[in-house]
Amino acid sequence: MLTPTHVMLFSLVLFGIGIVGVLTRRNAILVLMSIELMFNAANLNFVAFSWAMPEIAGQVFAVFTICVAAGEVAIGLAILIALVRNRENIHIDEVNLLKW
């Protein structure tokens, strides 16, 4: 029997992988991709709850989340483009002008 617990655990694992990706990768694009992974994990969680309660609001919220994620990706990539233009590479560990 499939329980929400299984789904939630899975989404948590995905989420954790996403965290590792964010904190580890040097390439900014890969960081953003990891962030998308995390978004998806969260959406999965919402839908799991929507299925379990049952309550449609979960799915609605997931829709919204997807929209916001899209917007966020757009802007993130735009920043990346600006970054590439200025620095020829997108190694974010080298973007540390605010270092003390």
Added chain:
Amino acid sequence: MLELIWLIPVLPLAGALLNGLWGWRLSRRSVGLVACGAVLLSLVVSAGAVWELSRLPVEARHFRTEVFGWMPLGPLQAGAGEGLRVAWGFALDPLSAVMILVVCGVGFLIHVYSVGYMAHEEGVGRFFTYLNLFMAMMLMLVLGSNLLVMFVGWEGVGLCSYLLIGFFYDRPFDARTGLTCADAGRKAFLVNRVGDLGFLIGVLYLGLSFGTVEFGELAEAVHGSGGVSAGLLTGVGILLFVGACGKSAQIPLYVWLPDAMAGPTPVSALIHAATMVTAGVYMVCRMTWLYAAAPEAMAVVAGVGAATAFLAATMGIAATDIKKVLAYSTVSQLGYMFAAFGVGSGVGAMFHLTTHAFFKALLFLGAGSVIHGMSGEQDIRRMGGLRRKMPTTYWTFLLGVLAIAGIPGFAGFFSKDEILWGAWSSGHLGVWLLLLLTAGLTALYMTRLLWLVFFGEFRGSEEQRHHVHESPRVMTVPLMVLGILSVVGGWMGIPKVLTGGADWNGFASWLAPVLGHHGGGEAAAAGSGHGAALELGLMLVAVVVALAGITGAAAVYRRLGVAERVAKGLGPVYALVRNLYWVDELYDALLIRPFYALCRLARTIDERVVDGMVHATRNVTLGLSYLSNTHDLWIVDGAVNLTGATVRGASHVFRRLQTGSVQSYATVMVFGAFLLMVLYTLGR
């Protein structure tokens, strides 16, 4: 007019105030007018008052007016009587009547003379202010109805004497010691002070013993209560006489008078010949009832007076400054007066005081005229032959010399004779002999003076010879008036023995209610045969002695060189006399130097101790402040720095968070989220 006697001292006081406050703005003439006018008015009031007094019957010739209650003093110890009440009053009786006439009369003449004498000097306003102030003080002294008012005047004349002696305060006076006239004034004041101390103690003793200081009340108390100890009275008498020694320049307090010649000559004439120095004589005469009850004191007075008379006369022989000769002469004549009083002849003393005022003032003013004519020269060795160039001065001076020498017919003869007879007839033969010898010396040195100044050849410089001139009338007229007085002044005291029994001695009878009948008159009345012949004989002796003195002087000084040989012949004696027996030096060594040493000691102690304490305080304060400063610096700064260092250290640690790396920020965020979750979990 008697009720107005308070005006007599007040008028010159007003003159002094006027000249003192506005004299610097007025012209010389106005200043002189104010000053002379004040004295003249006083003279007029005095004359009027004396006239009124003379109209009263003999027993009633005393007048007292109280101006205001001055000092009501409580008793010294609780329950010891009623204490002392001192009022400010003036009194007039025959004795003070004589004094005020002499003071105002001679004073007025000298004021007039001064206008001429000071014509070329600066500070005329100041001079006449002081002169008028002196007159006011002297008249207060004379007219005071009690010892304390007299004392105010006593002190006042001392003050004015100081002010006037040191009038030319910066002028050098003694070339040998480099002292100025101001120093001479100070000497006079200080020596006077010594006398005044004795006087004051005597007054206080008297006042506290009898509960009053009024003359009339005191006289009654002394007469009445026989229980008063003679010892007290003798002591008081001597103490008061000490005051008189200071004021009237007797041994041992005479040393200021010769140096007082530093002042302008009119000052010497008025103060140090005619009036202030006679205050002592007046004072003892005023207290005659006290001395009558204390014969030892009278003996002291007589002895000191006679000794002074003789000693001063010896000093006059060798003096070479015209004014100093006259100064010693004054001291000597004052000794005469005290000696007279001491042997019981108060009348003789007052008589001589009066005649002396006339001829001594004359002599001083004449000397002033000579100095004026000689452009300031005062050394008689540089004068000579002035009788042709300054005739008026010469003739008046001659009259003065004849008077003081005791030539019959002149004023001095009668008064001196009165004294000599008083000494003989009361048995004081030692005094008589001293006074006789003094008379001879007086004649000698006065003739010497006359000769050296007016006769012989002129020994001064060429410039002086050109400038020598007779003095203006404003100066010669007073000389003439005084000259006349020196002649006729004695005629009011002609003894009975010369008048064949008729009483022409108005002076004695005038003063009788106050001073008693003098010995001479009684003796003449008692044993007319012996007494008269003796008196005449003694008179003759005196005249012979005087003439001897005159001829002796003439012989020595007629030709140059004789004097020097005599001086060399007398050797050490001459040196002794010439240096005035080194009395000043003695005082200096015995009194003044030790005093200065004491002062220096006190100063050193004061400096060391006081400065020491101040420095110690300073050092302690410095030390404490240094400590406080350091401590403050270290601790306060330490605290502040500690705070800063702590912040810096903390910031060193915490700023490592700002890596600038996004991923590290993300790490931290995740970590933070984790912590929140932990908290949430724990909360459940």
Added chain:
Amino acid sequence: MDPQFVAFVLLALVGLFAALMMVTRTNLVHAALYLVVTFLVVAAMYVVLHAEFLAAVQVLVYAGGIMVLFLFVILLVDLPREMAAPRKPRNVHVATALILSAVVVGLLGYEVVVTRAAPSAGGASLFAEGGNLETVALALFRYYLLPFEVVSLLLLVAMVGAILLARAKA
């Protein structure tokens, strides 16, 4: 063993594998492709969970739109140079990330397990009338209209921002 559960497990395995691959690949394009796989797996899971509409949206937007965006940007990156000098993340960073992630996941997992949410009985009855799409639409335009409009505004802003940021310097 009901089919739902089996399907889910299979999908989960694939998804995990794809995700792991994605975060470890050096090659950008490989990583992007693995991400697409992940998206598709998630879409499939939506279907399993009776959220068909959402699955469609997921494929459209994520796999279709967002990945295309990613690919465009990857194009801008100088790939050869990127590939030539790959740098592995430092060990300490990896360790920190792993630990942190493990801790977070562990904690939350523990929570989840302890809570034990159970599916409702009428799990499917919710979507009986009209199907999933109609239900979502009704909820969206009836009760959640305001957020809907706001999101559209947000997208507008994002669009404008993206254009602005990515503009070439004139």
